[in-house]
Amino acid sequence: MTAVSGLKGSFPLTAEEIDKQIKFVAPGVFTLGNLKDDKYQTLYVGRADKNLKEILKKCLRQTERFKFMLFDDPEDAFKKECELYHLFKPAANRVHPPVPPTRDWRCPECGFKG
Numbered sequence: 001m002t003a004v005s006g007l008k009g010s011f012p013l014t015a016e017e018i019d020k021q022i023k024f025v026a027p028g029v030f031t032l033g034n035l036k037d038d039k040y041q042t043l044y045v046g047r048a049d050k051n052l053k054e055i056l057k058k059c060l061r062q063t064e065r066f067k068f069m070l071f072d073d074p075e076d077a078f079k080k081e082c083e084l085y086h087l088f089k090p091a092a093n094r095v096h097p098p099v100p101p102t103r104d105w106r107c108p109e110c111g112f113k114g
């Protein structure tokens with residue numbers, strides 16, 4: 001089965017590459033992964049409600065590569081994160097993507113609301 005994330009990448013998970021790829025301070029979704037037989041294997045999915053670049057830079061060295069997508073609205077980033085979480089069931093995601101305490105978002109896949 002080939003699952004398609006719709007994200008940009010993959011790119012090497014380095015500070016230089018993050019700066020090159022992400023030019024704006026914006027919410028976003030990302031995955032971390034490694035190449036296996038030249039195929040990107042998604043190991044983790046995450047999101048940033050304010051600044052994707054800053055969050056990604058905290059993930060350096062966890063995997064070899066990353067993918068990402070920027071959003072204007074953090075709720076849209078959350079929905080995409082949920083979609084990818086349920087699609088890939090990444091090994092490093094031990095719990096469902098969280099909903100910030102001040103929001104009333106719901107996972108479009110399973111109804112999870114924090």
Ligand SMILES: [Zn+2]
Pocket residue numbers: 082086096107108109110111112
């Ligand atoms: Zn869900």
